[in-house]
Amino acid sequence: MNPQTILLYDGSFDGFLTCVFTVYEQKIGTPIIRKESESNNQLFTISETIITDETKSNRVWKGIKTKIPSSQQKILFKAFLSEIKGVENTLLCYIKNIFDTPNATLIDYSNKDILKISQVAKMVGREKHRMEAFVRFQRTKDDIFVSTIEPDFNVLPLLIYHFKDRYADQKWLIYDIKRSYGLYYDLDKVDIITLDFFSKLNTSVQKENYADNELDFQKLWQTYFNSVNIKSRKNSKLHLQHLPKRYWKYLIEKNEI
Amino acid sequence: MSFERMREKLSILADAAKYDVSCASSGGKRENTNKGIGNNTGMGICHSYTEDGRCVSLLKILLTNHCIFDCAYCVTRKSNDIKRAAFKIQEVVDLTINFYRRNYIEGLFLSSGIFKNSDYTMERLVAVAKKLRLEENFNGYIHLKSIPGTSDELMREAGLYADRLSVNIEIPTISGLKLLAPDKKHEDFIKPMQKVKNEILQYKAERKIIKSTPRYAPAGQSTQMIIGATGESDKDIMYSATYYYKKFNMRRVYYSGYVPVTTDNRLPSLQTEVPILRENRLYQTDWLLRFYGFSVSELLNDQYKNLALDIDPKLSWALRNLDFFPVDINKADKNILARIPGIGMQSVSKILQARKFRKLDWTHLKAIGIALNRAQHFIICNSKDFYHKDITPYTLKNIILKTSKSKHTKYFTNQLSLF
Numbered sequence: 001m002n003p004q005t006i007l008l009y010d011g012s013f014d015g016f017l018t019c020v021f022t023v024y025e026q027k028i029g030t031p032i033i034r035k036e037s038e039s040n041n042q043l044f045t046i047s048e049t050i051i052t053d054e055t056k057s058n059r060v061w062k063g064i065k066t067k068i069p070s071s072q073q074k075i076l077f078k079a080f081l082s083e084i085k086g087v088e089n090t091l092l093c094y095i096k097n098i099f100d101t102p103n104a105t106l107i108d109y110s111n112k113d114i115l116k117i118s119q120v121a122k123m124v125g126r127e128k129h130r131m132e133a134f135v136r137f138q139r140t141k142d143d144i145f146v147s148t149i150e151p152d153f154n155v156l157p158l159l160i161y162h163f164k165d166r167y168a169d170q171k172w173l174i175y176d177i178k179r180s181y182g183l184y185y186d187l188d189k190v191d192i193i194t195l196d197f198f199s200k201l202n203t204s205v206q207k208e209n210y211a212d213n214e215l216d217f218q219k220l221w222q223t224y225f226n227s228v229n230i231k232s233r234k235n236s237k238l239h240l241q242h243l244p245k246r247y248w249k250y251l252i253e254k255n256e257i
Numbered sequence: 258m259s260f261e262r263m264r265e266k267l268s269i270l271a272d273a274a275k276y277d278v279s280c281a282s283s284g285g286k287r288e289n290t291n292k293g294i295g296n297n298t299g300m301g302i303c304h305s306y307t308e309d310g311r312c313v314s315l316l317k318i319l320l321t322n323h324c325i326f327d328c329a330y331c332v333t334r335k336s337n338d339i340k341r342a343a344f345k346i347q348e349v350v351d352l353t354i355n356f357y358r359r360n361y362i363e364g365l366f367l368s369s370g371i372f373k374n375s376d377y378t379m380e381r382l383v384a385v386a387k388k389l390r391l392e393e394n395f396n397g398y399i400h401l402k403s404i405p406g407t408s409d410e411l412m413r414e415a416g417l418y419a420d421r422l423s424v425n426i427e428i429p430t431i432s433g434l435k436l437l438a439p440d441k442k443h444e445d446f447i448k449p450m451q452k453v454k455n456e457i458l459q460y461k462a463e464r465k466i467i468k469s470t471p472r473y474a475p476a477g478q479s480t481q482m483i484i485g486a487t488g489e490s491d492k493d494i495m496y497s498a499t500y501y502y503k504k505f506n507m508r509r510v511y512y513s514g515y516v517p518v519t520t521d522n523r524l525p526s527l528q529t530e531v532p533i534l535r536e537n538r539l540y541q542t543d544w545l546l547r548f549y550g551f552s553v554s555e556l557l558n559d560q561y562k563n564l565a566l567d568i569d570p571k572l573s574w575a576l577r578n579l580d581f582f583p584v585d586i587n588k589a590d591k592n593i594l595a596r597i598p599g600i601g602m603q604s605v606s607k608i609l610q611a612r613k614f615r616k617l618d619w620t621h622l623k624a625i626g627i628a629l630n631r632a633q634h635f636i637i638c639n640s641k642d643f644y645h646k647d648i649t650p651y652t653l654k655n656i657i658l659k660t661s662k663s664k665h666t667k668y669f670t671n672q673l674s675l676f
Contacts, residue, residue: 111614115624133304137359145358165289165296169394170358216260217355223264224356227271228317229307232516233531238310242303252361253305 004032006047011035013080016088017057019050020095033088060095067098078121078128081154090116128155132162135174136252138204138218139211145172148204149250156183160190177203204250218252225253267352269342273322273333274368276518277425277481278511282314282363282398284476285420293394295357295364297420301398302363315366315400316356320344320381324370328438330427330486332518333370343372349385350393357397364398364420365389375406375445383411386418398476403453405445412452416460421476421508422453429497433487436523450505453478457506477508484539485532486515486524491564492557495542499553502546512539538564545571548602549595568654572598572631576650586638587616599631630660 005028009015019033039047065073076094079087094113130151137145145167156176163172164185175182175198184193198204207215248254283301303312321343322333332339344352353365367385371378382401389395401419403412415422424446428434431443453474460473480501482494498510514536517527542564545551549571556570557563565573575582575598584597586608594605604627611617611625616639623629634653637643648656 133302135360167294168289168292169294217359220260220264220267221356221361223268224271224316225305225313227268228275228313230275230309230516233309233533235310236308239306239308242306242310251305
């Protein structure tokens with residue numbers, strides 16, 4: 001029996017593409033691609049740690065780009081960001097399929113892999129859209145608009161352009177507490193940063209760091225939110241469907257100040 | 258600015274504005290090119306949801322709830338004894354900008370009670386929009402209410418700063434309007450609509466020649482009707498909606514179930530429930546007209562003046578036209594597929610894509626996500642199992658009702674138990 005090869009990578013998209021490169025380079029038959037953090041040594045397997053190499057990953061991405069339209073490229077990237085266990089392998093099957101078929105531009109929704117990937121991408125897209133909606137900035141003393149979030153999927157990379165285009169004239173920071181990194185815009189460009197300031201125990205800006213009036217505007221927002229409700233049309237089920245409880249923690253209107 | 262006073266005003270003037278249903282923030286075409294604040298390029302965002310399940314996407318307020326009119330259905334009518342308040346222009350601007358910067362909202366929806374006269378009021382609404390655009394460099398969404406009876410000149414200016422303009426027709430029939438809003442004239446509603454429509458067309462034509470022509474109300478215009486205040490039929494409502502869609506190129510017509518706000522013998526009593534289910538059926542009909550290629554007379558006519566409440570309008574059309582079915586999923590055209598109950602437009606386009614690769618059977622259709630409990634009775638696909646053709650519409654309806662679970666069941670169980 002041939003031992004199965006497990007490729008371990010650092011969790012980045014470039015890392016994953018480097019793995020795809022290695023699969024082709026070493027002609028590995030049925031590999032499993034997994035994040036280092038998820039590795040557990042198994043009997044009868046060979047695990048190999050793949051070091052992220054941008055020249056390799058760029059070559060793979062370039063190849064993919066010639067094969068599928070940009071809408072499909074986005075779907076592929078989004079599905080990767082879902083971080084669902086085993087998504088790398090579904091994506092590998094899909095990428096192999098792309099390279100094997102001469103014309104992969106049409107989308108075959110009756111193919112299992114494609115349907116799965118497009119469904120996962122849709123979930124990630126939905127989460128991205130939710131974050132565009134549910135980010136609540138708090139203005140700090142040093143005039144940065146700070147927001148903390150805990151999205152279900154790793155959607156920060158998808159949010160860069162949306163917030164950069166929208167808040168071009170203010171400094172802002174969106175920090176993913178779950179994944180311990182954030183986006184910071186300094187009026188010029190967006191950087192990916194990590195901070196010691198936030199942790200799972202300290203998930204938001206303290207009141208003493210608020211800018212003047214910040215608390216007043218939060219209160220005004222709460223007042224507004226409560227005044228637009230029509231009591232005779234109360235519909236809790238619909239409310240929860242749109243605004244699931246797991247997001248309430250960071251929504252000013254759903255908390256006591 | 259005193260925040261205590263602001264809070265008080267905000268609660269009064271947001272409360273009075275909440276019966277306007279429109280909360281759309283999509284369709285604007287303002288890119289943030291000047292390093293200003295805000296970007297509005299297409300998709301709308303709902304930033305929060307109220308406990309009644311409605312989306313909060315705009316700061317929806319009245320400039321003032323002082324009003325010279327006395328429309329029976331309205332909370333802010335002059336004879337109603339309520340607290341009155343008014344915002345200053347700068348206050349609305351500050352509120353909008355500060356909410357927007359914190360990502361609470363997509364923009365502003367500004368309406369107003371009418372004080373002094375139409376033009377005086379409209380001038381102030383326009384001034385807010387103008388200030389936001391020119392002084393604050395604001396590219397977010399602005400929806401202004403056109404005050405009935407406003408002069409053409411002001412309407413023209415309004416459209417240059419606002420993304421959407423709307424006049425609420427409120428009462429679908431002219432006789433109803435006379436009864437409930439004796440001070441308002443039907444022509445006063447029509448005039449600003451006509452003006453906006455003409456301006457949009459004219460600016461569009463000019464843009465084709467001169468690229469730098471500014472856009473006029475890029476998100477178009479909309480209107481709203483109150484449902485269930487004057488005993489009008491669904492046919493009355495949808496025929497006048499169709500009229501507004503066609504005549505004024507409306508982007509949207511909204512239907513708002515009447516929420517009893519006052520005792521008046523011309524209106525339903527305070528205990529009347531809001532007709533939420535009826536509202537839902539009207540919206541479904543609206544969608545069928547706009548996206549599914551139905552014409553209004555197919556769904557509502559002299560024989561069928563009201564929509565069925567227990568089943569959706571597409572299904573009830575299908576039951577009346579059983580000879581149209583079965584439809585072959587693997588062969589039928591797009592517009593035919595769109596008429597099958599239980600299949601939405603997204604499923605239609607997935608079916609069209611997928612059937613290029615293979616003939617679809619029941620499992621494929623299920624995976625695509627169509628509502629088979631309804632659709633299965635109206636289609637044939639690549640399989641030998643089909644429904645029986647010799648069922649009467651009545652039995653078929655009961656079969657479907659038995660297999661489906663509607664969130665609205667509670668509204669019509671009383672009715673069914675009579676039989």
